[in-house]
Amino acid sequence: MKTLKTVADLTTRLLEIQRINSSASLLSWDQETYMPAGGGEARAEQISTLQGIAHQKLVSPEIEGLLASWIDPETGEIRDSPGEAWDEPSRSLLREVWRDYSRAKKLPSDFVIKLSRECSLAQQVWAEAKENQSFSQFLPNLRTVLSLKREEAAYLGYRDSPYDALLDEYEPGSTIKELRPLFAQIKGRLVPLLKKIQESSVQIDDTMLFHTFDQARQLEFGRMVLIAMGYDFERGRLDLSAHPFTTSFHPTDVRVTTRVHEHDLQACLFSCIHEGGHGLYDQGLDPRYFGTPLGDSVSLGIHESQSRMWENCVGRSRPFWRFFYPMLQQTFHHQLRALDGEQFYAAINRVKPSLIRVEADELTYNLHIMLRFEIEQDLIEGRTRPEDLPGIWNQKMEEYLGIVPSNDAEGVLQDVHWSFGAFGYFPTYTLGNLYSVQFYEQAKLEIPHLEDEIAAGQLMVLQRWLGQKIHRWGRMFTPDHLSRRVTGKSLDPEPFLTYVEKKYGELYRLETK
Numbered sequence: 001m002k003t004l005k006t007v008a009d010l011t012t013r014l015l016e017i018q019r020i021n022s023s024a025s026l027l028s029w030d031q032e033t034y035m036p037a038g039g040g041e042a043r044a045e046q047i048s049t050l051q052g053i054a055h056q057k058l059v060s061p062e063i064e065g066l067l068a069s070w071i072d073p074e075t076g077e078i079r080d081s082p083g084e085a086w087d088e089p090s091r092s093l094l095r096e097v098w099r100d101y102s103r104a105k106k107l108p109s110d111f112v113i114k115l116s117r118e119c120s121l122a123q124q125v126w127a128e129a130k131e132n133q134s135f136s137q138f139l140p141n142l143r144t145v146l147s148l149k150r151e152e153a154a155y156l157g158y159r160d161s162p163y164d165a166l167l168d169e170y171e172p173g174s175t176i177k178e179l180r181p182l183f184a185q186i187k188g189r190l191v192p193l194l195k196k197i198q199e200s201s202v203q204i205d206d207t208m209l210f211h212t213f214d215q216a217r218q219l220e221f222g223r224m225v226l227i228a229m230g231y232d233f234e235r236g237r238l239d240l241s242a243h244p245f246t247t248s249f250h251p252t253d254v255r256v257t258t259r260v261h262e263h264d265l266q267a268c269l270f271s272c273i274h275e276g277g278h279g280l281y282d283q284g285l286d287p288r289y290f291g292t293p294l295g296d297s298v299s300l301g302i303h304e305s306q307s308r309m310w311e312n313c314v315g316r317s318r319p320f321w322r323f324f325y326p327m328l329q330q331t332f333h334h335q336l337r338a339l340d341g342e343q344f345y346a347a348i349n350r351v352k353p354s355l356i357r358v359e360a361d362e363l364t365y366n367l368h369i370m371l372r373f374e375i376e377q378d379l380i381e382g383r384t385r386p387e388d389l390p391g392i393w394n395q396k397m398e399e400y401l402g403i404v405p406s407n408d409a410e411g412v413l414q415d416v417h418w419s420f421g422a423f424g425y426f427p428t429y430t431l432g433n434l435y436s437v438q439f440y441e442q443a444k445l446e447i448p449h450l451e452d453e454i455a456a457g458q459l460m461v462l463q464r465w466l467g468q469k470i471h472r473w474g475r476m477f478t479p480d481h482l483s484r485r486v487t488g489k490s491l492d493p494e495p496f497l498t499y500v501e502k503k504y505g506e507l508y509r510l511e512t513k
């Protein structure tokens with residue numbers, strides 16, 4: 001049997017590349033948290049230099065030579081010599097390394113460096129443009145990034161749409177052809193549900209959540225919840241950034257960030273829980289496989305399923321707050337004393353179309369994604385010109401959510417993604433929402449009394465289950481294979497749709513036909 005030992009020369013080289021990538025990630029983390037504003041340009045050069053080196057090493061003749069001895073370079077098929085087959089981990093490892101290698105091989109190194117530098121710069125210009133509410137300030141950089149991404153798609157190759165080539169980076173195997181009907185199905189159920197909610201006589205009052213809340217106490221509460229979830233502060237940190245995110249340099253150093261708004265209790269709380277879900281995944285990867293695909297997360301959709309499960313299925317549920325609300329009430333006694341647990345539960349689940357995606361409720365959130373999904377396809381396929389974006393954005397907001405931003409900062413400039421070239425990233429958020437409920441329903445079936453455990457503050461039973469079923473496997477299985485392994489089914493929107501219809505039907509007392 002051929003095992004990982006057989007490919008030791010390869011994994012040693014991959015480890016070296018991973019260390020370079022981890023160093024680049026650390027520089028990015030610093031850029032988002034502590035770097036002085038003046039350091040931006042030099043930082044962009046540092047990161048792009050490292051990414052260029054990592055890329056060169058991955059497409060090096062040494063790695064090519066090693067892979068060629070095990071894989072047919074024409075078909076990508078892994079060769080089994082007679083009487084000596086590969087074991088499953090090695091087979092998965094080779095399949096995934098080949099995927100990374102052949103994608104990287106298609107991109108010239110100078111292109112990779114240029115793309116990295118331009119994206120890093122554009123990200124900084126975007127931040128200023130957003131501050132100034134000025135789309136035109138960002139437009140030249142957006143044009144550059146967009147044209148580089150179209151160039152990238154051309155290098156990578158595709159069957160139907162250049163967008164597929166980009167999507168594949170974040171969600172391996174996903175295509176527009178698959179996503180369009182899936183998204184149409186979700187939209188077909190969510191839009192009527194939203195309409196019924198808006199017509200409901202039930203009015204949820206959430207004004208209590210927008211009083212003044214001491215920032216240090218908010219942060220302390222977020223930290224306490226993270227610890228209860230099983231996030232390990234010996235192997236992690238919590239810092240502040242404009243946009244909450246999670247980054248990992250190794251399973252022993254996984255960092256999450258949050259933001260604190262003095263007049264919005266939910267911003268810090270739910271971003272801590274959300275990023276904590278991401279953090280648990282990265283801390284739960286098998287350190288023995290670090291540097292190889294088996295020590296890496298499987299896709300962004302699956303990653304997001306972890307954060308959304310904790311944020312929504314757990315963090316916006318009654319059982320969770322049965323345990324944590326008395327503590328929250330004690331922490332903010334003055335602001336919350338008049339609000340009982342049930343009113344609090346309703347308030348954090350209030351459905352209201354809003355301008356900002358990251359602040360959207362779990363129902364309208366997906367409509368924000370559909371809008372971005374449609375716009376970015378049109379941009380990449382060349383049907384939309386970048387200068388027309390603000391108008392198109394506002395028109396779609398009106399159509400999907402019935403509201404229009406009053407400036408570009410709360411409109412087309414709100415998300416960082418396009419500035420760093422992440423076209424094809426947004427759909428993974430909705431995939432994450434769908435997977436999150438599909439996995440959570442399975443967890444409820446398999447963990448005895450899961451919701452009673454949660455109501456007793458015992459969150460780690462879920463963390464352990466996720467660790468065993470999902471985290472530890474890295475990229476051993478493809479996203480679809482993993483889904484079938486965990487739940488017996490490929491991605492299925494039905495659990496999510498049933499969940500929201502039931503939850504919000506009850507909350508807003510909607511008639512069941």
Ligand code: ZN
Binds near residue numbers: 274304307
């Ligand atoms: Zn996330």
